Amino acid sequence: MELDYKKLLLELYNAPDADALYQLIVSYGLDGSAYWKPYGGNFNNAGTFENQQSSPENALVEKLTNSIDAILMKECMIRGINPKDKNNPEVPQTINAATKIFFNVDNGKWENIVSTERNRIAQNIQIILTGDRKTPNVAIYDNGEGQNPSNFESTFLSIARGNKNDVPFVQGKYNIGSTGALVFCGDKHRYQLIISRRNSELNDSDGLIGFTLVRRHILTPEEESKYKLTWYEYLVIGGEILSINEKHLDLGLNKTSFNCGSIVKLYSYQLTHSSDATLDLWRDLNPLLFESALPILIYENRGFGGHSPTKVMLGNRTRLALDANEHIEFQKTFQINLFNSNIPIQ
Numbered sequence: 001m002e003l004d005y006k007k008l009l010l011e012l013y014n015a016p017d018a019d020a021l022y023q024l025i026v027s028y029g030l031d032g033s034a035y036w037k038p039y040g041g042n043f044n045n046a047g048t049f050e051n052q053q054s055s056p057e058n059a060l061v062e063k064l065t066n067s068i069d070a071i072l073m074k075e076c077m078i079r080g081i082n083p084k085d086k087n088n089p090e091v092p093q094t095i096n097a098a099t100k101i102f103f104n105v106d107n108g109k110w111e112n113i114v115s116t117e118r119n120r121i122a123q124n125i126q127i128i129l130t131g132d133r134k135t136p137n138v139a140i141y142d143n144g145e146g147q148n149p150s151n152f153e154s155t156f157l158s159i160a161r162g163n164k165n166d167v168p169f170v171q172g173k174y175n176i177g178s179t180g181a182l183v184f185c186g187d188k189h190r191y192q193l194i195i196s197r198r199n200s201e202l203n204d205s206d207g208l209i210g211f212t213l214v215r216r217h218i219l220t221p222e223e224e225s226k227y228k229l230t231w232y233e234y235l236v237i238g239g240e241i242l243s244i245n246e247k248h249l250d251l252g253l254n255k256t257s258f259n260c261g262s263i264v265k266l267y268s269y270q271l272t273h274s275s276d277a278t279l280d281l282w283r284d285l286n287p288l289l290f291e292s293a294l295p296i297l298i299y300e301n302r303g304f305g306g307h308s309p310t311k312v313m314l315g316n317r318t319r320l321a322l323d324a325n326e327h328i329e330f331q332k333t334f335q336i337n338l339f340n341s342n343i344p345i346q
Helices: 003-012 018-027 046-050 057-077 097-105 115-122 149-154 179-182 280-288 316-326
Strands: 035-040 124-132 135-140 192-197 209-216 231-233 242-244 259-268 296-300 310-313
Touching: 003 018, 003 046, 003 209, 003 242, 003 310, 018 280, 057 097, 057 124, 057 135, 057 179, 057 259, 057 280, 097 135, 115 296, 115 310, 149 192, 179 259, 280 310, 280 316
Parallel strands: 124 296
Antiparallel strands: 035 231, 124 135, 135 259, 192 209, 192 259, 209 231, 209 242, 296 310
């Protein structure tokens, strides 16, 4: 019986936690080794995943950095500019130059942009929390360049290929940052779902939504005698990345459906603070992403009451600048020459 890939994708995405996701994989008969490839084409990849970030929030910042890069890359390419063309003077040479050109934000100073415009742009990068209150599922969405399914293995699923080394206005250079978050995912498998479609405004888009599941391989008793370490792997069927031909998907984003770009979902994620994300997660991420090139929307969807479910994160540099703008003290200086006055000096 042929699998319904759209049904599979939606069930994977909406799994309430890592345990339920594992049961779903088993129920579909996709747990066997024939359906999984080693991440980066290398069975000796565990060290890349497990020796990176010291905290779950730091690992999320790496994801957000990738999302910011994807937005800036898209904005560059839809203007007909090759971001890797070193001889093109139109290619921004810094992140601040890119925000000036693409979003009319001088030197990345988002405090000079009205809040309604900041909020509008923040819809392009979202952190969505669902599921359990202590160990939620965390999805990171960006309306960036996205990737065709045929390019997953050379982009999302590659290690240390330096895909962005020639792009001067992005932050992610080493092609390993996206792997660091998996160690903070719950359950022994440490699941991460990747969904992407190449932006429709780019000429090389094939129109397909690709998806795969990344996990930590659990050694069988037979493998334990053969391998010293486990590895991380990703889901394929017939050796290929799964894909569907759909225009829109309802993936629980804030005020939008998924059309293009990318979503990475981390299951049963072990955040340092498990309360309302618009409070603690917002507070934790602002200093870590001190000078965020783009505003980011945090969307708390776990039913906490008493607060707005969304909040825009700008980074502490912009927060400090906004606070200074809102609490200005006007001072006027003047000089008095006491030696030329008739006022006696005590």
